[in-house]
Amino acid sequence: xxxxxxxxxxxxxxxxxxxxxxxxxxxxxxxxxxxxxxxxxxxxxxxxxxxxxxxxxxxxxxxxxxxxxxxxxxxxxxxxxxxxxxxxxxxxxxxxxxxxxxxxxxxxxxxxxxxxxxxxxxxxxxxxxxxxxxxxxxxxxxxxxxxxxxxxxxxxxxxxxxxxxxxxxxxxxxxxxxxxxxxxxxxxxxxxxxxxxxxxxxxxxxxxxxxxxxxxxxxxxxxxxxxxxxxxxxxxxxxxxxxxxxxxxxxxxxxxxxxxxxxxxxxxxxxxxxxxxxxxxxxxxxxxxxxxxxxxxxxxxxxxxxxxxxxxxxxxxxxxxxxxxxxxxxxxxxxxxxxxxxxxxxxxxxxxxxxxxxxxxxxxxxxxxxxxxxxxxxxxxxxxxxxxxxxxxxxxxxxxxxxxxxxxxxxxxxxxxxxxxxxxxxxxxxxxxxxxxxxxxxxxxxxxxxxxxxxxxxxxxxxxxxxxxxxxxxxxxxxxxxxxxxxxxxxxxxxxxxxxxxxxxxxxxxxxxxxxxxxxxxxxxxxxxxxxxxxxxxxxxxxxxxxxxxxxxxxxxxxxxxxxxxxxxxxxxxxxxxxxxxxxxxxxxxxxxxxxx
Ligand SMILES: *[C@@H]1O[C@H](CO)[C@@H](O)[C@H](O)[C@H]1NC(C)=O
Ligand SMILES: *[C@@H]1O[C@H](CO)[C@@H](O)[C@H](O)[C@H]1NC(C)=O
Ligand SMILES: *[C@@H]1O[C@H](CO)[C@@H](O)[C@H](O)[C@H]1NC(C)=O
Ligand SMILES: *[C@@H]1O[C@H](CO)[C@@H](O)[C@H](O)[C@H]1NC(C)=O
Ligand SMILES: *[C@@H]1O[C@H](CO)[C@@H](O)[C@H](O)[C@H]1NC(C)=O
Ligand SMILES: *[C@@H]1O[C@H](CO)[C@@H](O)[C@H](O)[C@H]1NC(C)=O
Ligand SMILES: *[C@@H]1O[C@H](CO)[C@@H](O)[C@H](O)[C@H]1NC(C)=O
Ligand SMILES: *[C@@H]1O[C@H](CO)[C@@H](O)[C@H](O)[C@H]1NC(C)=O
Ligand SMILES: *[C@@H]1O[C@H](CO)[C@@H](O)[C@H](O)[C@H]1NC(C)=O
Numbered sequence: 001x002x003x004x005x006x007x008x009x010x011x012x013x014x015x016x017x018x019x020x021x022x023x024x025x026x027x028x029x030x031x032x033x034x035x036x037x038x039x040x041x042x043x044x045x046x047x048x049x050x051x052x053x054x055x056x057x058x059x060x061x062x063x064x065x066x067x068x069x070x071x072x073x074x075x076x077x078x079x080x081x082x083x084x085x086x087x088x089x090x091x092x093x094x095x096x097x098x099x100x101x102x103x104x105x106x107x108x109x110x111x112x113x114x115x116x117x118x119x120x121x122x123x124x125x126x127x128x129x130x131x132x133x134x135x136x137x138x139x140x141x142x143x144x145x146x147x148x149x150x151x152x153x154x155x156x157x158x159x160x161x162x163x164x165x166x167x168x169x170x171x172x173x174x175x176x177x178x179x180x181x182x183x184x185x186x187x188x189x190x191x192x193x194x195x196x197x198x199x200x201x202x203x204x205x206x207x208x209x210x211x212x213x214x215x216x217x218x219x220x221x222x223x224x225x226x227x228x229x230x231x232x233x234x235x236x237x238x239x240x241x242x243x244x245x246x247x248x249x250x251x252x253x254x255x256x257x258x259x260x261x262x263x264x265x266x267x268x269x270x271x272x273x274x275x276x277x278x279x280x281x282x283x284x285x286x287x288x289x290x291x292x293x294x295x296x297x298x299x300x301x302x303x304x305x306x307x308x309x310x311x312x313x314x315x316x317x318x319x320x321x322x323x324x325x326x327x328x329x330x331x332x333x334x335x336x337x338x339x340x341x342x343x344x345x346x347x348x349x350x351x352x353x354x355x356x357x358x359x360x361x362x363x364x365x366x367x368x369x370x371x372x373x374x375x376x377x378x379x380x381x382x383x384x385x386x387x388x389x390x391x392x393x394x395x396x397x398x399x400x401x402x403x404x405x406x407x408x409x410x411x412x413x414x415x416x417x418x419x420x421x422x423x424x425x426x427x428x429x430x431x432x433x434x435x436x437x438x439x440x441x442x443x444x445x446x447x448x449x450x451x452x453x454x455x456x457x458x459x460x461x462x463x464x465x466x467x468x469x470x471x472x473x474x475x476x477x478x479x480x481x482x483x484x485x486x487x488x489x490x491x492x493x494x495x496x497x498x499x500x501x502x503x504x505x506x507x508x509x510x511x512x513x514x515x516x517x518x519x520x521x522x523x524x525x526x527x528x529x530x531x532x533x534x535x536x537x538x539x540x541x542x543x544x545x546x547x548x549x550x551x552x553x554x555x556x557x558x559x560x561x562x563x564x565x566x567x568x569x570x571x572x573x574x575x576x577x578x579x580x581x582x583x584x585x586x587x588x589x590x591x592x593x594x595x596x597x
Contacts, residue, residue, distance in 0.1 A: 021135065022046055024156035026115070026167040027311045029320065040161055049133055093135045093157075095187035097123040101164075104183065106198035107314030110330075111175035114198050116140065117314035118183045121164045133157035135186035140170045144180050146195065151179065155186050165311040176202035176333070202333035302345070327377050329384050336395040336529060337388035341381060343401045343418075347374020351416045361415040365422045372402075372421040382431045389437045394531050394572055396440040403444045403481050404428075405453040405513055409506060417446065429457045432476045438575050440477035441527070441534060448490040450518040450525075450538055450589060451481040452568055453511075454576045469512050469592060472576030480536045480568070482525050483518070486544045491519035497588055504590035515581045516566060518589025523562065533571050540565040540588050563587060 022028055022042035029039055098120045105117040120136045135157055139150035151172060158166040166183070173179060178199045185191035306324065310317065318328045324346050330338040349370045352361040364370060371378055388396050402417040404425065413419040432440055432455075442455065454475035456467035467474035483489075491500045497520040504517035521540030528535045542561035565588035569578040584595050 021155055021157040022133070024154060024168055025158055025162070025165075026169065026317070027158065027162040027165045029317060045133075045159070045161065093187060094122055094132045095185075097188070098134055098136070098185045098191060099123050100183060100193035103194045104181070104196035105314045106181070106196055108316045109199065109201045111201050112173050113169050113171045114173065114179070114200055115167055115314040115316060116170050116181050116183075116196065116198070117165070117167050117312075118193050119164050120158050120166055120183065120185075133159045134164065136166055136183045137186050137189075138168055138170070138181060138183050140173070140179050140181040142174075142177065142179060144195075144197070146180060146182060162311050163308070167311075167314060169316075173200050175200055201330055202335075306345075325377075327373075327380070329388075331388075331391070331393065334391075334393055335531060336397050337384065337393045339381065339384050339388070339396065339398045341373060341398065341400040342377065343372050346377055348372055349421070351420055358415065361420050362413070365413075365415055365420050368423045370421055370423060372418065372424045378424070378427070381428075385431060385437050385440070386435055389435070394439060395529055395534065396437065397527070397529075398440065398442045400442065400444060402446045403451060404442050404479050405451065405455070405481075405511070407451070407507060407511055407514065409510060414447075426457070429455065429476060433457060438476070439572055440575075441570065442477065442479040443527070444479060444481035447481060448484040448487060449481075450483045450516070450521075450523075450565075451479070451514060452516040452536070452566070452577065452581075453479045453481075453513045454515060455479055456513045467513060469515075470579075472574075472579060475513070475576040477575055478568075478570050478577055480525060480527065482523075482538075484522055485524065486522055489519050489522075495520055497521070501590050508590050508592040515577055515592045516568070516586065516589055518565060518586075521565060521588055523565070531572060533569055535567060535569050537567045538565045539563070565589060 022040075022045050028042050028045070099122075100118055101121045102119040106114050107117070108115045116138055118136065118138075120134050122134060135155055137153065137155045139146065139153040141148065141150050152170045154168065156166055156168050158164050170179070170181065176199070178197065180195055180197050182195045183193040315326065316328075318325045324342070326340070327342045327346065328340055330340075332338055349372070350357075350361070352358045373381065385396055403414070404418045406419055406422075407414060407417070408419070418425045431437070440455070444451075454467070454469070454472050455477035456475045489495050489500065491503050500519035504519055507517045508514050518538070518540075522544045523539045523541045525536055525538045528537075539562045542563070566582045566586035568582050570576070571578055581591055581593060584591075584593075
């Protein structure tokens with residue numbers, strides 16, 4: 001027993017250097033790394049951990065050198081289960097077995113690094129002691145057999161503080177390469193996670209040589225989710241066997257639970273119709289604070305959502321001092337710049353969060369100083385577009401949350417999209433036209449329907465070019481907007497293709513630059529780019545329901561039936577959809593100009 005006590009003492013000295021094991025897990029810096037009240041203080045976590053280890057060796061009769069007595073000096077307080085009866089393996093980290101409950105994920109690739117994610121939950125019915133961290137190792141290899149020396153490896157701690165999430169950065173990777181990675185239990189290398197595969201983007205100075213169906217049936221190099229990723233409301237999950245909380249999300253525990261749920265199988269991410277200080281049903285005002293049963297103010301709610309988001313998503317914190325910044329740019333070879341914007345949570349001026357303010361927002365939609373992105377992000381966006389052209393990247397692909405093109409149906413506009421921020425939209429278009437920045441493709445989420453448009457300046461009084469919707473002449477780019485993965489159509493829940501097409505026919509007739517509209521099918525689209533052209537193929541899922549027994553996609557039974565509903569081509573330098581649009585025919589939805597070929 002004496003030797004065991006020594007092992008504990010010895011571990012204490014090594015613990016002093018162990019703080020990096022907390023820091024290595026990027027989930028602890030969520031959401032605001034340098035903000036004392038809003039991030040985890042890993043010094044404090046480390047101190048808590050060391051105090052625990054001390055507790056394990058401090059007793060009423062401190063052990064003496066040369067002591068041959070058994071462990072009577074030892075007071076185990078109330079945490080015996082997490083060591084079992086055996087203290088030999090590691091006295092200061094949990095060794096009771098771990099479960100990688102949510103498999104693995106990776107994201108935010110650079111040309112030399114990528115983020116790896118998992119969740120390591122202690123096995124057992126009891127929650128572990130809050131001061132005992134769990135240690136997981138990661139290894140990343142350049143081959144699918146995980147053989148040879150790993151390209152990068154390391155250990156990191158996780159704990160209940162971050163919902164057992166673990167997010168590490170794997171470094172020293174080669175550009176434009178595939179990698180395979182796996183996590184294991186530091187105390188038992190036989191306990192391993194599923195193997196994940198990932199890839200880096202190409203370095204800006206080199207050429208880029210190149211959910212269910214997207215993963216199974218496409219060979220995409222990058223997957224973009226444009227939102228909504230999660231919903232905070234009750235929704236229709238119960239019907240398809242996904243249990244819901246029973247109320248709208250408000251607290252950190254609520255958001256963690258929902259992200260957890262989505263990861264076992266989409267403005268939201270925080271709450272519906274979000275802008276910088278409120279949402280459809282919560283404000284920073286007195287009313288906001290009585291919003292939820294937990295009494296959460298909007299700000300509390302937003303912080304909870306952002307914190308859980310960073311814990312659960314394999315993305316980097318772009319700027320540790322910039323509270324909410326997720327907008328950033330990826331220079332992918334000389335082929336493209338992928339510019340990701342936050343047109344929702346960052347610094348957005350007020351939207352129509354209540355039906356009664358729709359008229360107000362409509363009346364201010366053209367006000368010059370209204371911004372969708374906030375001044376800082378907006379200027380950064382224009383500079384990024386200009387720099388991308390200056391460095392000679394062929395394409396500028398802009399990933400953002402809401403539909404850019406005007407969708408006006410007899411005077412009815414969705415002012416929660418760019419239609420509510422029309423002068424901001426004109427500034428974007430002006431920047432492209434004035435600086436002659438071509439080959440811009442805007443990708444949009446949010447709308448639960450499919451839309452494809454030429455980008456054309458329609459409202460600017462200074463407009464000197466005239467857009468011709470038949471030829472595309474006068475456009476400055478294109479927009480591909482995608483529908484929802486599973487949630488219901490904005491044209492009406494369960495709407496049939498024939499009924500959706502009636503609405504689409506009106507919309508493509510009324511909106512000059514809208515070239516295709518489809519509102520019945522759920523799905524996704526692929527975008528394939530080379531230096532000469534870009535193709536977008538829209539995929540329509542035949543059935544988004546799973547069979548009744550299905551709980552995890554990995555278990556099989558997913559309905560993977562899908563068909564390509566429309567394919568669009570854009571030629572480099574053309575700045576418009578190739579004519580005839582979609583080759584003149586589509587399998588679903590309505591083209592402005594049908595059947596010319
Ligand atoms: C591990 O987690 C999965 C998913 O939550 C669960 O089904 C399984 O029972 C867990 N295994 C153990 C040993 O706790
Ligand atoms: C180590 O992990 C393996 C696989 O999960 C398990 O079968 C084994 O019992 C574990 N060993 C110990 C000592 O917990
Ligand atoms: C938000 O605040 C405004 C102004 O105080 C108030 O009129 C409105 O009812 C509030 N909305 C919600 C959903 O709390
Ligand atoms: C925008 O301009 C209007 C009218 O000049 C002013 O009332 C409002 O405060 C300004 N808003 C912002 C966000 O600067
Ligand atoms: C929307 O369309 C109506 C005609 O249906 C028109 O009067 C109105 O000006 C349009 N709105 C905008 C912002 O262009
Ligand atoms: C139109 O041009 C004038 C003069 O260049 C400029 O001051 C104004 O901001 C422009 N308007 C828009 C909407 O861009
Ligand atoms: C785009 O589609 C055209 C027509 O099918 C094809 O010739 C071309 O290779 C495709 N280009 C890319 C980058 O997918
Ligand atoms: C979709 O799949 C579910 C579950 O397998 C099935 O009950 C339903 O009939 C299917 N719907 C259609 C339109 O095929
Ligand atoms: C997608 O791949 C799955 C699994 O390989 C297959 O069952 C399914 O038929 C494929 N779907 C399409 C649209 O090719």
